[in-house]
Amino acid sequence: xxxxxKISIVDDLSSTLRKVEQTIVQxxxxxKGDMNQGEFSGSVKGRYVVFSHSEVEIxxxxxxxxxxxxxxxxxxxxxxx
Numbered sequence: 001x002x003x004x005x006k007i008s009i010v011d012d013l014s015s016t017l018r019k020v021e022q023t024i025v026q027x028x029x030x031x032k033g034d035m036n037q038g039e040f041s042g043s044v045k046g047r048y049v050v051f052s053h054s055e056v057e058i059x060x061x062x063x064x065x066x067x068x069x070x071x072x073x074x075x076x077x078x079x080x081x
Contacts, residue, residue, distance in 0.1 A: 003060040003069040
């Protein structure tokens with residue numbers, strides 16, 4: 001079952017997305033997207049949609065069964081910090 005949450009963006013959206021991409025790729029995952037939407041995968045698979053330059057919606061599409069949504073959400077929020 002998908003899990004969706006929103007993240008507020010404090011810094012420049014473009015540089016924030018580049019930082020998130022670098023972090024995911026450095027950890028062995030993949031990231032494809034632009035300033036409007038994209039998808040990522042690694043130990044979890046998900047997508048993002050940009051609502052404004054200050055808000056992004058993240059949807060987790062698949063994850064390991066034993067990994068709680070709260071743990072995944074916390075880790076992804078750290079990527080955007």
